[in-house]
Amino acid sequence: MEEISSKGKLFVISGPSGAGKGTIIKELIKQIDVELSVSATTRKPRPGEIHGKSYYFVGMDKFREMIRRGEFLEYAKVYENFYGTPKTKVLEKLDEGHDVILEIDIQGAMKVKKVFPKGVFIFILPPSMAELRRRITGRGSETKEVIDLRMSKTLGEIAYVDQYDYCVINGQIQEAVNRVKAIVIAEHSKVSSDIQGILDEFEEEK
């Protein structure tokens, strides 16, 4: 009854940095039964990071081999390091009937959308430009130039919102979490190509 479709769904949560994606997801995984996709990276672990939980830490050779074998849903090079979403892990969890959450930047989300259009794409927005500036400024000792640069980058990113299925404004954190939860629940009640699955389930309980 809880699960209408027999397979899990992929929820891609994305948006400009400073929107609070991470905080929302942290709350979400406490409250509902979803699995977080773990990325692979070539960067060295930081203190406290756990292999297989924070990231899969792999060497450059291994990462290149994974690229060659098409083992990533998407990957990107950020400065000197590679980051990627392992395809097999995600598909396995979906096949087992688990929902998977993927937290990813906008460029990554657009790549995932191309290879996995069945995913549900959720864009997180900060409550306002003023609040975004406060969040970016509040982080520490960035210069005005750095802050302005981030702000204009963010404005450019927001233009991607129309590529997404849903947009959640992150003002009050609990309110935003509730909205994302509602999206997860509603998506499982959608009448889609899976309608035969719903009817089969209905018949099974005859």
Place this chain on the structure above:
Amino acid sequence: MEEISSKGKLFVISGPSGAGKGTIIKELIKQIDVELSVSATTRKPRPGEIHGKSYYFVGMDKFREMIRRGEFLEYAKVYENFYGTPKTKVLEKLDEGHDVILEIDIQGAMKVKKVFPKGVFIFILPPSMAELRRRITGRGSETKEVIDLRMSKTLGEIAYVDQYDYCVINGQIQEAVNRVKAIVIAEHSKVSSDIQGILDEFEEEK
């Protein structure tokens, strides 16, 4: 923040009789801020029914005039009486920014869909055929023939589910109410043609 789009949405809740639409809606209007659409009818009020709340009770002449003026989203004749959904009332509430719930049978829902495709169409299913039979039987002293007729009518109605946006199986009432609530919330976070509204709101709070 609560309202992303400036206007309300119309949620059409429908499904075979015996699915428990009425019970779900009764709970729903206690828990979230939605307005229930009140139908007009030519039938006489029953004891306890209130004009403007249960129905708008109108005479046959008035009803025919409303039909002529195109004042119904849909209407139908059931036995000797007419029932209809007053269009103006619904549109007024939507314009004021309220969500409107419309409880209606499948034929009615299909008519509403033609004139108001922007509505969100939710199909309520009983948990199983066995449970449906229990619900139909449990009502009283119907003969086996009547029950069988209702069951086959219901099976025919269920075929319409693919015309709907969502399908909610009504096993546990609170679970079903939560799902419909989630659908209402999620629909307000949808990135649709209304995306400019979201961005405007984002900018306003600058």
